[in-house]
Amino acid sequence: MSDPELPRLLQLVRTEPVQQRSAQRVALLLDAAAALIDEVGIDGLTTSDVAARSGSSVGVVYRYFPNIQSLLRALAARNLQQFTDRVYGELAGDSAHWRGALDAALDGFIEMNRTVPGFRALRFGDVIDERFLEPEFSNNSVLARSFAGLLAEKYEFDPDDDLVYNFEVVVEIADALLKRAFLLDRDGDERFIATAREVVGAYLRDHTTLPERS
Helix, strand or coil, rough: CCCCCCCCHHHHHCCCCHHHCCCHHHHHHHHHHHHHHHCCCCCCCCCHHHHHHHHHHHHHHHCCCCCHHHHHHHHHHHHHHHHHHHHHHHHHHCCCHHHHHHHHHHHHHHHHHHHCCHHHHHCCCCCCCCCECCCCHHHHHHHHHHHHHHHHHHHHHCCHHHHHHHHHHHHHHHHHHHHHCCCCCCCCCHHHHEEEEEEEHHHHHHCCCCCCCC
């Protein structure tokens, strides 16, 4: 199975040469962009507004992000990193049942919709392009592969194509239902959230078997 690492665009946030950037400055620019997205939407975001909100010059913004698209990519990458960190943190516990990881993933996504600035509008960039994270995979395929990788690391197994496919199916199901849950309600419509948990759980019970942690 060809299983990509976390999207290469995460490097926009983490691995630029130290002499060319300040991690603190980049974080400040992304924070400003996220807050502005909540206020004016993605289409209303401008470089000059990001500069003003962050207390920077337009030149400083362009030093790190040559255009709004590259800034949005970096923000989407940070969203994905925060999401995977949340799930991985939950998996660090001693839960004996791997399906608890699914609840952690759903809980993390729901909490980010409720609390992370700009997330409801941008999420992982799929609202802009379904292949925003990686040109070779859909955004949901990237998420499914990342989730499979996290589980494989914790429970020490090799994910196969069928497992990744089933994870991609449940990501698609959860994505559609949770997108609808937060479309009209900033806190999320609990009916759609409950349905997402029920349908995803039922699909995995019927189609997927993973080893239990001893």
